[in-house]
């Protein structure tokens with residue numbers, strides 16, 4: 001696979017690049033960023049790993065046109081919120097960055113999968129879908145994959161479990177209206193409700209910690225990076241190896257679970273070589289389904305605000 005990262009010199013871009021490299025998920029990696037010196041430095045650092053990892057070509061460019069011929073174009077390019085800047089102002093800046101990237105992708109690479117990471121990820125994934133005119137199966141947002149990765153790790157830490165044996169989805173908006181899917185959460189195949197020593201209060205505590213961790217990462221270290229890179233690699237692995245994994249990526253639901261509006265949220269999605277290959281036949285509780293529908297409405301409303309602004 002050939003993979004491009006637009007925003008490839010940023011914190012998230014470099015972490016994604018490092019994971020793709022060490023897991024050998026691509027043959028060629030194209031890092032694109034407007035910070036040219038930083039980009040050059042990161043490229044040298046990554047390239048120096050290849051004598052241990054094995055040959056992977058690492059290319060750089062200041063122009064998004066360099067994504068031509070790539071199978072997947074990952075976009076974590078973005079601006080950070082500045083003091084006195086409103087949330088909508090920041091969204092407008094990131095919408096501008098995504099619009100410009102999408103225009104270039106449409107011109108030079110109509111066959112790729114577009115993979116949006118920049119925030120607000122659901123709104124920007126919807127924007128990329130509408131602006132690109134690509135089939136909805138080829139426009140993916142990182143959505144709640146990071147949140148779910150964090151959630152499983154924190155649950156394992158709290159209960160002293162092996163993290164890879166935890167199954168727990170967070171779905172809906174990558175934001176305040178995110179929905180924990182407790183009805184399908186399990187450890188080593190045992191539903192949480194059937195595990196002795198696990199109570200609702202503890203689970204709620206871990207969930208609240210997960211909800212707040214994005215902001216906490218910004219406070220402690222300027223922003224998350226390693227877990228985001230791992231989450232991006234999880235999605236890329238599913239595409240590269242056609243794994244048909246069920247991942248809570250963001251996409252336009254197209255009627256899935258009865259969600260018909262023009263919106264983007266994370267649902268239990270089958271991810272394979274073609275991108276979005278369907279949705280899991282997951283039975284939600286009424287409360288969970290109401291939460292997902294509420295998330296869908298919130299993202300649609302924010303998108304409309306952006307369109308009007």
Ligand SMILES: NC(=O)c1ccc[n+]([C@@H]2O[C@H](COP(=O)([O-])OP(=O)(O)OC[C@H]3O[C@@H](n4cnc5c(N)ncnc54)[C@H](O)[C@@H]3O)[C@@H](O)[C@H]2O)c1
Pocket residue numbers: 006007008009010011012013032033034035076077078079080097100117118119120121142143146147174223224228
């Ligand atoms: N979806 C998620 O789960 C998730 C998690 C963490 C971060 N994020 C988002 O990812 C984005 C990146 O975060 P970060 O910490 O890496 O920020 P960062 O500031 O470290 O990196 C952003 C990079 O984008 C580059 N850039 C800006 N405009 C560009 C353009 N037009 N073309 C090419 N490159 C451009 C910048 O030069 C910079 O290197 C943010 O929007 C952040 O909110 C999303």
